Amino acid sequence: MARINSVAELEELRKGILSKIEPDKPCIAICAGIACLGLGNDRVISAFEEEIRKQSLETKVDIRATGCHGFCEKGPIVVIYPEEICYLEVTPEDVPEIITQTVVGKKVIDRLIYTDPNTGAKAVHQFEIPFYKNQSRLLIGNNPKINPKSIEDYLAIGGYSALAKALFAMNPEQVLEEIKKANLRGRGGGGFPAGSKWETTRNAPGEEKYVIVNAHEGEPGAFMDRALFTGNPHLVLEGLIIGAYTIGSHQGFIYTRHDTPQLRENIDIALSEAKEYGLLGKNILGSGFNFNVEVHLDVGIFVSGESSALMRSIEGKAPEPRPKYIRTSVSGIWNKPSNLNNVETWANVPQIINNGSKWYSSIGTERSKGTKLISLSGNICNTGVVEVPMGTSLKEIIYNFGGGIPNGKKLKAVHFGGPMGGSIPESLIDSPLDFDVLSKLGTSLGAGDMLVLDEDNCMVEVARYFLDFLSGESCGKCVPCREGIRQMLKILTDITDGKGKEGDIELLEEIAGVVGEAALCSLGRSVPKPLLSMLKYFRDEYEAHIKDKRCPALFCKELKKGEL
Amino acid sequence: MSEIILQIDGREVAAESGMTVLEAAQGAGISIPTLCHHEILEPYGACRLCTVEAEVRGRTKLVASCLYPVEKDLIVRTRSEKVDKIRKMILELLLAHAPEARELQGLAQEYGADKNRFEKEPSFCIHCGLCVRYCAEVKKKHAIEFVDKGTKREISFIPEIASKECWNCKECFPLCPTEALQAAFVLTKELAFFSLSSEPVPAE
Ligand SMILES: Cc1cc2nc3c(=O)[nH]c(=O)nc-3n(C[C@H](O)[C@H](O)[C@H](O)COP(=O)(O)O)c2cc1C
Ligand code: SF4
Ligand code: FES
Numbered sequence: 143m144a145r146i147n148s149v150a151e152l153e154e155l156r157k158g159i160l161s162k163i164e165p166d167k168p169c170i171a172i173c174a175g176i177a178c179l180g181l182g183n184d185r186v187i188s189a190f191e192e193e194i195r196k197q198s199l200e201t202k203v204d205i206r207a208t209g210c211h212g213f214c215e216k217g218p219i220v221v222i223y224p225e226e227i228c229y230l231e232v233t234p235e236d237v238p239e240i241i242t243q244t245v246v247g248k249k250v251i252d253r254l255i256y257t258d259p260n261t262g263a264k265a266v267h268q269f270e271i272p273f274y275k276n277q278s279r280l281l282i283g284n285n286p287k288i289n290p291k292s293i294e295d296y297l298a299i300g301g302y303s304a305l306a307k308a309l310f311a312m313n314p315e316q317v318l319e320e321i322k323k324a325n326l327r328g329r330g331g332g333g334f335p336a337g338s339k340w341e342t343t344r345n346a347p348g349e350e351k352y353v354i355v356n357a358h359e360g361e362p363g364a365f366m367d368r369a370l371f372t373g374n375p376h377l378v379l380e381g382l383i384i385g386a387y388t389i390g391s392h393q394g395f396i397y398t399r400h401d402t403p404q405l406r407e408n409i410d411i412a413l414s415e416a417k418e419y420g421l422l423g424k425n426i427l428g429s430g431f432n433f434n435v436e437v438h439l440d441v442g443i444f445v446s447g448e449s450s451a452l453m454r455s456i457e458g459k460a461p462e463p464r465p466k467y468i469r470t471s472v473s474g475i476w477n478k479p480s481n482l483n484n485v486e487t488w489a490n491v492p493q494i495i496n497n498g499s500k501w502y503s504s505i506g507t508e509r510s511k512g513t514k515l516i517s518l519s520g521n522i523c524n525t526g527v528v529e530v531p532m533g534t535s536l537k538e539i540i541y542n543f544g545g546g547i548p549n550g551k552k553l554k555a556v557h558f559g560g561p562m563g564g565s566i567p568e569s570l571i572d573s574p575l576d577f578d579v580l581s582k583l584g585t586s587l588g589a590g591d592m593l594v595l596d597e598d599n600c601m602v603e604v605a606r607y608f609l610d611f612l613s614g615e616s617c618g619k620c621v622p623c624r625e626g627i628r629q630m631l632k633i634l635t636d637i638t639d640g641k642g643k644e645g646d647i648e649l650l651e652e653i654a655g656v657v658g659e660a661a662l663c664s665l666g667r668s669v670p671k672p673l674l675s676m677l678k679y680f681r682d683e684y685e686a687h688i689k690d691k692r693c694p695a696l697f698c699k700e701l702k703k704g705e706l
Numbered sequence: 707m708s709e710i711i712l713q714i715d716g717r718e719v720a721a722e723s724g725m726t727v728l729e730a731a732q733g734a735g736i737s738i739p740t741l742c743h744h745e746i747l748e749p750y751g752a753c754r755l756c757t758v759e760a761e762v763r764g765r766t767k768l769v770a771s772c773l774y775p776v777e778k779d780l781i782v783r784t785r786s787e788k789v790d791k792i793r794k795m796i797l798e799l800l801l802a803h804a805p806e807a808r809e810l811q812g813l814a815q816e817y818g819a820d821k822n823r824f825e826k827e828p829s830f831c832i833h834c835g836l837c838v839r840y841c842a843e844v845k846k847k848h849a850i851e852f853v854d855k856g857t858k859r860e861i862s863f864i865p866e867i868a869s870k871e872c873w874n875c876k877e878c879f880p881l882c883p884t885e886a887l888q889a890a891f892v893l894t895k896e897l898a899f900f901s902l903s904s905e906p907v908p909a910e
Contacts, residue, residue, distance in 0.1 A: 443855055445855075464751075465751055465769075465770060465773050465774075467769065467773060467774050467775060468775075612856070613856050613857040613858075614855065614856045614857070614858065615855070615856055616855065616856045616857075617855055617856070617859075618833070618852075618854070618855050618856045618857065618858070618859030619752045619833070619835075619852075619859070620751070620752050620753075620754055621752065621753050621754055621755075621796050621799060621800060621832075621833070622754055622792075622795075622796065622799075624833070624856065624857055624859065625796075625799035625800065625802075626799065627856070627857055628799075628857045629799065629802075629824055631857075632825070652795065653795065655791075656791065656792050656795040656796070659768050659788070659792065660754045660757050660768060660792045660796070661754070662751055662752070662754065662770070
């Protein structure tokens, strides 16, 4: 493929790709996302390949291995185009029947479509399934239509048109203005306005500037960045190139996990394809703008997702955070201005440029705009990736998309943001998905990982679990964080072991206060958050453990005995 | 170098741009306790004992003075109820590891820190990093490093380097505020040095 040298050539290419697509030709889209992979989708894919060969349908049927469809609970998922028939929990044994009955015979196989466990109602198409219905899948909705290893699939759905628009119809100031007006807030946890961060880096002194994708995603229970980036790498890349143009950067970095080979492979392919097509490298689309991207792998420690630690890691040093008395936007990698954004933040950029800030800011709440990807996990019927407009109530997420709590159990709490987040009780689930509302309640949207907890969860144990996680995942450099975690963990372990003492809660609060204020980085400063939120809403559970030697959730083994 | 006037504990203090609050305070004879700071080494910011209140444009925050750069109109309070509370807790947390360290005991008295607040877990090292940084920054040998992460972080002599470099140096020993370094050295020596180099390099 020759490189593209102008917008006209890009549109020409797109037309060519679209003209090759036969709308009536059957295409089998099989989810090859990480969850479905775990459920054996590779065997399903091979079975389809084999069956198509067997029935000599190679020229009549297309196969597409795609990124995550979101409904991970019911994987492996298969969607058959053009009818968009959606089959769930498909096994290799189902494959010959699917080919004969559905692909060739155009008949729906009843047992493979969605059946509502409560009403018995059936749904043939993806969009009719309650999990998908009423989601706003602006970012992840294209996953089933794309083979992440093929730039042509991305171009076919209009990919890189935002880049063309930014480069040729807008100057960097105008792009910046659009991002600021859209009020795009960072999706990596802090909710910091992307536009003002871009502006700081843009205005910082120095010729050389860097832009970075934070694809570390180390929080337990967070998997939406991986789903989005693995499934649609060009979307993130397009956002990054637009950001680089706006900020005046010619070098970008993707910081991602070493333990997700599929993600790495798709990123590498996307980068090399984009380069081949002239969308990356020298003189992008003939605009005169140059930009390169390098991939860096993490060293497998949670704290390396923190911005200054991440930048150190890119420099080749140990990922230890530094205090941000000078912001990384001004002095980051090799002390050069460096703008870091999360995967999902970058992925939002193309649609803002294509549709305008007015359109974008019409979605969401007053101060939290756009849609948000949520990784739903824990005690919920439908584990998976959900995308909803900001402002959607937690209740809707849990019951409409998540399908409620399994096994007839009662909902107890919702925990956001993993080990740096907080829990809120069932009584507050009418709250909207909103950065500021959630943080006022003592939790935070975090990266969007929503852990649903039912009545069998012990809130002392949950706090202990997060501290235990952090005891191995902080860098261990500063005293309040390292020693504070050590002591808080000890006290909580004692409490769950039935050895809690009068005064433990007060001591926990005292340590938490010091750690939260004196630690070096935001990991340390967030360490106390889960605990403090639980002491706010579930203090009686802590007291029951200490005073009555009783675990109300009947979870803690040592304490259960007394109960029986 | 332009001069910057800031206020520390109610006094006007002149400093040069690029200086830290700790340096400015020391220059004016105001003492701020530190454990991980040493003037010949790069600022590190690990012990957080030097935490002070910094007021910028009406907003107060807690910062590590050994790293925080001076700026115009900055108001610094080196002692306050909050600062003292933090220092007391930091000392108590460290005393669980090195209850006998003289430097800690002196400070414990000043801040009313109880050395029995937390269960003893003597490992002696308080992770100030003075030895590690001295070896890396001054001697450029990296014979001693921090290994592991989180609560498992500890110092370790790198036997291959230490067996060659440490016999005649030991310059980091007097920097250690506890006895950790000597203990670690002896231990490493027992375990690893001899197998690597049977003969100690003779002293000059
Ligand atoms: C300990 C720690 C871990 C973090 N891990 C991630 C991560 O995995 N991915 C991410 O995007 N942000 C992570 N962050 C937040 C980043 O430091 C940073 O704020 C973010 O990447 C900025 O992007 P945004 O403005 O687009 O949200 C982490 C922060 C801390 C303190
Ligand atoms: S051994 Fe001594 S000097 Fe080295 S880090 Fe530990 S306490 Fe500091
Ligand atoms: S002297 Fe400032 S943190 Fe140790």
